[in-house]
Amino acid sequence: MNFVNPWLLLASLGVALPILAHLLNRYKFNETNWAAMQFLNREVRVRSRQIRLRDILLLMLRCLALLLLVLAFAQPALKHATGFVAQLGERRAGVIIALDASYSMQHGDGKTTRFDRALKKIETIAANIRPGDPVTLILLGDEHRVVVRNMAFVPERFAEILRAQQATPESLDLDSVPRRLKELAEDMVAPQKEIYIVTDLQEQDWKNRIAWGELGRLAHLCIVPVTGDVDNLAITSLDLVSGVLRQGTVARYQVTVRNYGSRPATNVKVTGLVENVTADTKIIPAIAAGGSETVSLFVPFQNPGPVKITAKLEPDALPADDTRRAVAVIRDRVSVLCVEGTSGKSGGFISAALRATGKTAGQGDSTVESVSWVSLPAQDLTKFDVVILADVPDITTDQARRFEEYVRAGNGLIWFAGDNVKAAVWNERAKLKGTPLLPAEIEQPVSTSDALGVGGALDPSLPDHSVSRPLLSLPEDLLSEARFLKVLQIKPAATSLTVLSLAGSGAPVLVEHSIGRGKVFMFTTSAGPTWNNMAVTPIFPMILQQMVTYLTGREFEKPRLVGDSLSLAYVDQPNASDAVFDTPSGETITVPVREHRNQYVALLDHAREAGFYLARVSVQAPGLPVAVNVDTRESNVKCLSDAEIASTFAGTGIAVVRSDTDLLNEIEQTRTARSYWPFFMLAGLLILVVESLFADRLCRRTQNV
């Protein structure tokens, strides 16, 4: 026999209390000399002895009742009881139902989804739970959500709770499932514990991956698969490839569609929408099974401000991943201040590069003001979105501090090397107290030309970076046209990223780091043609415009995934103490603004919905849209085959039951534990009643006598 609450058995020591009280009463008594002993005659003495015997009998009954009640509260249970002993107990079990609520469970066959079938399975499990038994229901996803925990089972209430559940747009974090289930199993008090995981057994999640550890020792584990078809198309990415994100321009977005099914998909229609208005439509003739295809959507921007961009497929078996969202902040104009260290040509090249416009570019969308470095102190930096420092010999500590504040407020700084740069002065004055202004410490210039005097070619070190992305779409010969004869040797800071480097040597050419809400780019080469020929190639305007676009972008333009946190950063301490996030479904969530590293940030921990959130600094403030997409790792809805299930769960002690009949048989065979607490409780209460009646009768008899 084992006990659900064995520590409660300690309460049985309480039996000693009435015994102790009895003994104390017996041996610790008052004493007196007494004259009228003749009235304490033999009859009285006999009655005294009778009373003592009755007291002992009552004491024994009390102790027995107490023991039985303690046993009842300790909830004794037998794993395998037979015969009469089995008849005395009741079959009881605590049930934990883990329902896979990842969005792959929304995959349907036109009539029902996997999630609908999972709910049916749970109804079958629930039909075999006794009222009053503890039940826990947990929805598995990226963040597991406990719906009810150790609820005393009431069929109607549980059915109502079950009906209210829906699949989430989250992916499944299966690695954390055993630990979470173990916590729930340990928290459950029951003579026998059973865990049912109702899932679609996605191959990518389940195949030979999970170690259930000691969970099997805590509870009987049973997996109830609800598998289905594998056909699914998903948009896996929607990225800005090129475009300056200015009013009146057109940007090119790249959409990648993947076919996760086992059959080729044909004539896949991809629609691009801007503010829910169709802007472009493309047809992909065919996507091979398991393959991906990429199309470009051209998105025009008519008005300044944040724009919601959506790429959509025709609805299929799993609609959650048929839509991808992005946000672009369109500016009517960008102001750039170019500070030249010398009266050389670098300023001119920069201005020319930034003013280079395509046929769709609006006239005058960028203003570039070139000044000499000596007049830098007189400049009002707040009028500019980006400042470019080209071959500036040195900087004062005060200027360095001004630039640091300027960047921290969300602006951009681009730094070019040159012959005039005094490395030691820059290193000393740009160091500042916390984060240094520049992303690397400057050392000496080094030659990067080969024996024939040909400089090194450019190599995008971070292909996914916004600056690198348009370069990758260039022909190889065009990219290699830019040659670098000399670069500054640098020692990058720990927080910096090398965006571009030289092919072969790997010497950094463009390094980036963040300060507050802004970023600083550092070119280790010159802006003019003294150290390279980049300025006279088509790459230069491309890179420079992309950098300015990137620097004038905002954090919330970057799409998030479901489960990510959404943050709203403030330049200064806000007036309102709370920020507001409106979810795609219209719910309003208030988030407190907290100070973090000299910045004020409102952080929404977990984005639960896919769509456009609206972040507002206060209830009355206009909203900034934030795109939240599903994690397409979940889009591969292929399930484990029977053979894979057998190999995956062989020797784990985990039962996998497919049909309802198998499920019922499994419950019948495994639920063997019997709880005896009702029996002990009843017996204890009965003896208490008998003891009370007996005591009452004795008391009355004494009075009658």
Added chain:
Amino acid sequence: MSEHLPNTFYLDPEVLHKVSDLEVIAREVVEGLRVGSHRSPLRGFSTEFAHHRQYSPGDAIRDLDWRVFGRTDRYYTKLYEAETNFDCHLLIDASASMTYGSGKVNKLEYAKFLAATIAYLVLKQRDSVGLSVFDSEVRAYLPPRSAMGIILQIDRLLRDIKPTPRTSLAKQLRDVALMMKRRSIVVLISDLLTDVDDLLAGLDHLRFAGHNVVVLHTLDPHELAFPFKGTWKFNGLEGEPPLTTQPEKIRDDYLASLKTFLEAVRTGCLGSHVDYTLVDTSRPLDAVLSEFVFNRQT
């Protein structure tokens, strides 16, 4: 008179002040030296002349004052100031059972105060008082005297009492009866914790000797109510085996036995023409005495 009281231990001036107006009355015929409030069966001599009263038919011829007749030719009867007196004999039970007391004063102490106060009252009305103290035997005997000085002897005797267990009450009463020469008022102060038949036999001895017997049955309030709670061990004061019990549960049995006993004693006393008064030692002495004297007068 109390202001001239000798220095005694068992006389409380406050109590004496309260009971000073009381007069112990010999209800029946006692052998006295004078005729007065207590009618004497004896024709004795007078003690002190008071005045003359004109003879009226029925007056004793021998009380005629012949000298006055010789001088005046009128018949006058001589009247005497002191009338007759009675002997009051106080019997104090000094057995070990009398030493029980739940309060400040045990039964024996209470009995001593009671005896001393009665002695004072008797002496105050110029009667004689004597004292006997007994337990297993008669320990002391002080013959009745009417001189106030006897109060000092009584007080001394009461102080010297050392209780011992008693065997038989009847024997002691018989012995006392033999010692007493004249018929007296015998006041027995005792808890009477003995066999009822033995007690009544002893009282009968006194009655047969012509004594007017008064019993002051002295009991402690705890003995009357048995109010103990919890577990108690009762050790017998007269060598009985101890009993450990829960008094609450046997209280009814105890009180029933006590009631039977008291009823038997009261009935027995009534049958033997013995005045019986139950004295609760928690009651004030003056109240007890007032009640006792009142009962006797009525």
